[in-house]
Amino acid sequence: MIKHLKNFFVSEINETQNTINKNIDPSIDESIFETHFNEGELVAIPPKLRSEGYYSFLSEMSLDLTYENEAKREFVANNIMVGIAASIPSAYFIMPFAASHTVIRLFSLQVLPSGCGKGVSDKQTKALFNEAIQLLGDNIKSPQSGLPLYARFFSGGLSTGEGIAYELRDGANNDDGEIQQGVEDKRLLVLEPEFFNVLVKCLGPNSILSSSIRKIFDGDSLEPMTKKDRIRCTNPDICILGQITPEELVAKLDSVSISNGFANRFPVFSGTPPIYQPIPKVTEKELIKKHAKKLNEIMFWCHESPKVLTMSDCYEKLWREKYSDLKQIGASGSIEQSLMTRVPHYATMFAMLFAALDMTTTVTANHLAASLAWIDYWHESVRYVFGTEAAAYKAEQKNLQALEVLNKIKELVALNNGQPITRTPLQQSFGKKYTSKQLSDVLKFLQELPKAPIAVTKHPHNKQLISLT
Structure with a gap:
C-alpha cells in the first residue's frame, strides 16, 4: 500500500504512520485517528544530519574540528563542502544533462540563534583551509589549470x-578610454554572516541584488545597466554561504523571494545550540595539518584536467527510485x-561533490545516498524553521483519502468488467463518509498528479465517466 502511495502522492510518512496505514481497513472512517494526530499536538523535532552525510573524510575532519569545542559538526562539514565546491573550476568538473551539463555551484544558508556556534x-x-594553503608554499597555483x-x-x-x-x-x-584591468579568476567564495542584511537590501527600491544572486547561481553573466563605466562579468563562478537566525529568516523572507526562485537557491540547514565548553580543547596543529594535506590532494586532482562525470548502474537505479519523491x-x-x-538539482551537485572527494569520475549510489542525507536535513530544517509540519500533516491526510478513493475506483471498474464507471456508484460506496464536494476535490486531485491514475470525461446530458489511465 505504501509503495503504491509513493508512486502517486506527495508524502513523507514516518514509521508510526506507516504502521497505522498498513492496518487501516478501507471501510473505517480515518477521522477516528484525528484525536491521536491532532495538528495542535505536533511537536517540532530539531533536524539532524544522518551519518551518511558525513561522507568520506568529511566524517573524520568534522569530528576532529569540533571535538570539545562549540563548533557545530554539521556546519563545519557544510563549510568544507562549500569551500571545495567554490575552488573547483566549473569547467573542470561537469555532468552531462540533456543538451547542457551540471556543475557544482553550492549556495547554503545556515540557521542558528546568535552565539550558538556559527562563528566558531x-x-x-x-x-583548515589556511593550513592547506600554507602547505602549498610557492605551489599555490595548479600547473594544469593555471x-x-x-x-x-x-x-x-x-x-x-x-x-x-x-x-x-x-x-x-x-x-x-582608459584600460580597466579585469579579473581572470572568476571563482569566489562569499561568506555572509549577516544574511539578514542581504534580504533587506534585496527588497530595496531599484535593487538588482536578488536578480544578480539568481544569475550567479545559474552561472549567467552579469552586466548591470549603469550610466557610466559600465562593467561586465562573464562566467561568474561563485558559491555563497549565508548565516542567519531563525527569527530573522522567518520575519524577512517575503513572498516575492520565495516565489521568484531566490530562496530556493539556498538550502536551509538548521542547527541546535552546542554543548557549552567553558574551556574549549585546542585542536592540535598536527591534526589540522593531516587533514589539510588530504584536502590539497583532492584539490590537485580536481585541477589536474577537465573531467566529465558518468553515472554508475547503481546510481541510475537509486536515482530512478528517488526522483519522483525529490520532485514532489x-x-x-x-x-x-x-x-x-x-x-533534484542539489541532489546531483552534492553527489558530484562526494565523487570529487573520492577522486573518481564515476558517481555511485554511495555518493547519492550521502547526498540524500543532506537533502533530508534540508527538508527537515525547512519544516522546523517555518513550522510546516501541520501543513504536511494535512497534505498526508489528503493523500490517504485520495488513495482510498483510487482503490475504490479500481474495485468498481473491475466489477464493471474494466469499463468506466459513473460517479453515482462511487458516491454510494462511501455513504456519508465524503460529501459530494469532498469527493469532487479528491477526483480533481487525482487527475492533477504528474502521472494521473484516473481520467474523468464528460458525456452528453452532463454525464461523467471515471476511467483508469
Whole structure:
C-alpha cells in the first residue's frame, strides 16, 4: 500500500504512520485517528544530519574540528563542502544533462540563534583551509589549470548587484578610454554572516541584488545597466554561504523571494545550540595539518584536467527510485514546496561533490545516498524553521483519502468488467463518509498528479465517466 502511495502522492510518512496505514481497513472512517494526530499536538523535532552525510573524510575532519569545542559538526562539514565546491573550476568538473551539463555551484544558508556556534564553526574551517594553503608554499597555483588551488574568500558583505559584477569584472576600456584591468579568476567564495542584511537590501527600491544572486547561481553573466563605466562579468563562478537566525529568516523572507526562485537557491540547514565548553580543547596543529594535506590532494586532482562525470548502474537505479519523491516534496502551493523546488538539482551537485572527494569520475549510489542525507536535513530544517509540519500533516491526510478513493475506483471498474464507471456508484460506496464536494476535490486531485491514475470525461446530458489511465 505504501509503495503504491509513493508512486502517486506527495508524502513523507514516518514509521508510526506507516504502521497505522498498513492496518487501516478501507471501510473505517480515518477521522477516528484525528484525536491521536491532532495538528495542535505536533511537536517540532530539531533536524539532524544522518551519518551518511558525513561522507568520506568529511566524517573524520568534522569530528576532529569540533571535538570539545562549540563548533557545530554539521556546519563545519557544510563549510568544507562549500569551500571545495567554490575552488573547483566549473569547467573542470561537469555532468552531462540533456543538451547542457551540471556543475557544482553550492549556495547554503545556515540557521542558528546568535552565539550558538556559527562563528566558531567558521574559524575552525578557516584554520583548515589556511593550513592547506600554507602547505602549498610557492605551489599555490595548479600547473594544469593555471589557477590558484583555492578560490578567493570574500566576507565584506553582499550589498549590490553592481558590486558583485565589479568584484569579478572583465577587462575593458572605461568611458575615458582608459584600460580597466579585469579579473581572470572568476571563482569566489562569499561568506555572509549577516544574511539578514542581504534580504533587506534585496527588497530595496531599484535593487538588482536578488536578480544578480539568481544569475550567479545559474552561472549567467552579469552586466548591470549603469550610466557610466559600465562593467561586465562573464562566467561568474561563485558559491555563497549565508548565516542567519531563525527569527530573522522567518520575519524577512517575503513572498516575492520565495516565489521568484531566490530562496530556493539556498538550502536551509538548521542547527541546535552546542554543548557549552567553558574551556574549549585546542585542536592540535598536527591534526589540522593531516587533514589539510588530504584536502590539497583532492584539490590537485580536481585541477589536474577537465573531467566529465558518468553515472554508475547503481546510481541510475537509486536515482530512478528517488526522483519522483525529490520532485514532489511539500504540499501543492505551500512554502515547503517552493523552498524545496531545486532539490533534484542539489541532489546531483552534492553527489558530484562526494565523487570529487573520492577522486573518481564515476558517481555511485554511495555518493547519492550521502547526498540524500543532506537533502533530508534540508527538508527537515525547512519544516522546523517555518513550522510546516501541520501543513504536511494535512497534505498526508489528503493523500490517504485520495488513495482510498483510487482503490475504490479500481474495485468498481473491475466489477464493471474494466469499463468506466459513473460517479453515482462511487458516491454510494462511501455513504456519508465524503460529501459530494469532498469527493469532487479528491477526483480533481487525482487527475492533477504528474502521472494521473484516473481520467474523468464528460458525456452528453452532463454525464461523467471515471476511467483508469
